[in-house]
Amino acid sequence: MGVTINDIAKAAKVSPSTISRVIANNPRISAATRERVLKIMKEMNYHPNYIARSLAKKSTKIIGLVVPGSTENSFRHPFFPEILRGIGSVAYKNGYNILISSANTAAEEKQMAKEFAVGGITEGIILMTSMIKDPAVSELKKLKFPFVVVGRPQDDNEVNWVDNNNFSISYELTKHFIAQGYKKIAFLGVSYEYTVTIDRLEGYKKALEDNGLAFDADLTVEGKFIDDKGYDLMNKLFEKGIIPDAAIAIDDLIAFGVIAAIREKGLRVPDDIAVAGFNNAPLSEYMTPALTSVEVNAFTLGIKAFELLLADIESEHKSFNRAIVPGELIIRKSSIKTF
Amino acid sequence: MGVTINDIAKAAKVSPSTISRVIANNPRISAATRERVLKIMKEMNYHPNYIARSLAKKSTKIIGLVVPGSTENSFRHPFFPEILRGIGSVAYKNGYNILISSANTAAEEKQMAKEFAVGGITEGIILMTSMIKDPAVSELKKLKFPFVVVGRPQDDNEVNWVDNNNFSISYELTKHFIAQGYKKIAFLGVSYEYTVTIDRLEGYKKALEDNGLAFDADLTVEGKFIDDKGYDLMNKLFEKGIIPDAAIAIDDLIAFGVIAAIREKGLRVPDDIAVAGFNNAPLSEYMTPALTSVEVNAFTLGIKAFELLLADIESEHKSFNRAIVPGELIIRKSSIKTF
DNA sequence: CTGAAAGCGCTTACAG
DNA sequence: CTGAAAGCGCTTACAG
Incomplete structure (x- = not known):
């Protein structure tokens, strides 16, 4: 703060234009003056003012x-x-x-x-x-x-x-369940306000369809993406008397709540209900059992x-x-x- | 981009100074001109240039x-x-x-x-x-x-x-263990590059001292704060043949690695070794067992x-x-x- | 290779 | 209540 291009110009006995060109590494400046100016800039602890430059160049970066x-x-x-x-x-x-x-x-x-x-x-x-x-x-x-x-x-x-390729990766995740013989796969946390949750739901639906499983709307629980508690979402299913054999949660944090609800009901993961999430939270690998998820990079x-x-x-x-x-x-x- | 204070000035048939004063809500401007100028600003879709203002005011906010x-x-x-x-x-x-x-x-x-x-x-x-x-x-x-x-x-x-009050809160956490009768409390993840870890270590030491337990340097494992794997840190203790009855990790993420190592050794948490962390990670409450931690706000x-x-x-x-x-x-x- | 001048789009004493 | 002028600290054609 304080020392400007003009101060340097005076000290170096050149014009401000020259100082500006030195700063910009303009090749038309002689090596001699360049060196002299650089030295003085250093001595006087000069630093170009970013705001002024932005205004003049009409570019703020x-x-x-x-x-x-x-x-x-x-x-x-x-x-x-x-x-x-x-x-x-x-x-x-x-x-x-x-x-x-x-x-x-x-x-x-x-x-x-x-x-x-x-x-x-x-x-x-x-x-x-x-x-x-x-x-x-x-x-x-x-x-x-x-x-x-x-x-x-x-x-x-x-x-x-x-x-991400939300549709495809959700398709793949769903297929991973189907391939193991799971048939009653719940999908928890769809929010029609977020395309990401919709795309994942669609991938899930398509995987069911491609593998001869009917889509059952009752197995889908709406939520507010990651703002909702998985615990509550899973219990909504239970309250309707529905016990799926697998559950896909829209996010790992939801999945953990889902697991908590499953356990509270006296059921085991994955033995009674298998579970997976999305977004590969840092702790998912440490959970017991470690949580299947999707790394979104x-x-x-x-x-x-x-x-x-x-x-x-x-x-x-x-x-x-x-x-x-x-x-x-x-x-x-x-x-x-x-x- | 494009329309400036001068354009507005011309359109409103006043000086740029007046426009500037209207923008700044200067009370010396008559209601009449203020209204007229504001109207024109809106019509012409004018927005003050932040960079120019910053330069003139020498304040960027x-x-x-x-x-x-x-x-x-x-x-x-x-x-x-x-x-x-x-x-x-x-x-x-x-x-x-x-x-x-x-x-x-x-x-x-x-x-x-x-x-x-x-x-x-x-x-x-x-x-x-x-x-x-x-x-x-x-x-x-x-x-x-x-x-x-x-x-x-x-x-x-x-x-x-x-x-945070790292010393005091670590003191309190350590006391929580001591009060339950734990005597061989490990402290994992001190890094002498971070004051936060040092302060927590000191609180732990003081709690031991105040409660008649000797500080044992062998129970302290150095780490790189949250860059290190708790799994490795705990195994360092095990490799030295040390089995503590409790372990405090400098961070919850470390604590989860610690728990993984404990289990791999065939021991249980908290029955064989009780564990706590710091920083209250979002998933800590969902872990099995739920992890004792410190909310740092x-x-x-x-x-x-x-x-x-x-x-x-x-x-x-x-x-x-x-x-x-x-x-x-x-x-x-x-x-x-x-x- | 270097300088004088104009300009970037604002603000703000100073004057009336 | 409003305007003319100078200034914020740079850049950049233009000229030589």
Whole structure:
């Protein structure tokens, strides 16, 4: 703070333009003056002002990240920091900084996204959301501002997005149960507000169908994605007098609640009811029994999200892209038939 | 992008100064012109340029957050997003945005902190670190730039910091074991690079001492905080032929590895060895047995960190402050004597 | 190879 | 109540 390009110019007895060119590594500056200026910059402890440069260049090298906020547990989920790590790793390499903002409601989210877009502070936005009818998405579309959505948007027309192959991986997981002879497979935690849960439900349905099992709506329990307690969801089934032989939960945290409910009823996992989740929570491998899950590779999702955004910001030729990161089925004891 | 204060000025047939005053809600502007200008701003879809304003006002309303990066698992730990949520919640209320940066090494961390400080882009910094001899801390001290450290710094002279009462809460946890008659209590995961682990070790030692138990260095296993596998740490004890009757792990994730090692040896938790962790991971309550832990209230830590930073940025009278957020002992089955 | 000038889009004393 | 002017700290054609 304090020493500016003009101070250096005076001290070096050259013009500010020259200082600017030294900073920018402009090759037209003679080696002699370059050295002299660099030395003085160091002596006077000069550092270019990022804000002034941004204004002059009309480029801030900052991207905005809008995350769901305090009222939603999604923010607490381990995949969030993983995605952030992924974004950060490539952003850093490309000289971008990340401005982060959390919103508590869809309206707030739209507001934050808009502020980032119109304020001239960010050059692009990543939305950590995949909600149906997301107002932030329509707002950014309207503004024609570069952005990427993490999670398939309901209407993926004219938007960049990244996601897992939720349909396929859910299909595969369901098949893993069917192949072992399970027939009454429950699906817990669908929320019609999140495409991710819908896609997983569809994969499950298709797997049933392809293997001659009828889809039974009674085996599907609606929830609020990861905001709900698996314990409650499983008990809804029990209260209806339904005892499945297997249960797929939309998230590992839900799965643990499901297991708790099963045990409370005096049943065993996997012997009486086999269980699997999604998102491979850090502790899932340590549980007893270890939980079968799907690794979603959130770090890679973050990398892809940034790459798509960068392309949108820098490319001359506008296009809308998507990247699908494959999930990996991780089979552990909770879903392996023991008899 | 595009429409500036000058465009509005022309359209409204007033000077740019007047537009600026309307934006700033300056009371000296007549209601009539204010209304007219606001109307035109809306019609022309004008939004003030944040960067230009920052340059003119010499205030960006942005704080920097430096987090440990990809190579460290600390970033993956659930407390990270919790702290971020806490910071975000108050930052938002105070009109601050958060610029985030992750570093992989201590040197990189210092570099990021310095760039944030000297680049004129942030007005203060929160360091998510509590490492011994943190170069970022000394750098920011040298620059006399406002900052707050999450975690007690080794030398807390002239630094603002927030932390849990790690000594006391560890004391309390240890006493919980002693009170039940446990005598051979292991302590796993001390890292002399993190003050948090040292403080917890000291609390453990003091509790032993105050209750007539000798501290036995052989019962302490060093680790790399949450980067290490609890499984390996516990086996180090076993390999030395030591079988404790209780084990305190520096983190819940470590504790789960510890439990896995205990079981592999054919012993039971808590019957043969009682176990507890710290940081109350989201799944700890679902484990079998549910894990005794310490809730560190990371959200509150984040709030306090921002409040301290804000005070440093805005206060006329410089001072160095700290805030201690009490942890809460959460006793579950893993540490309750069954016989 | 270097400089003078204009400009990026705002704010803010100063003047009236 | 409003405006003209200078300034925030840079960059960048244009000129030489």
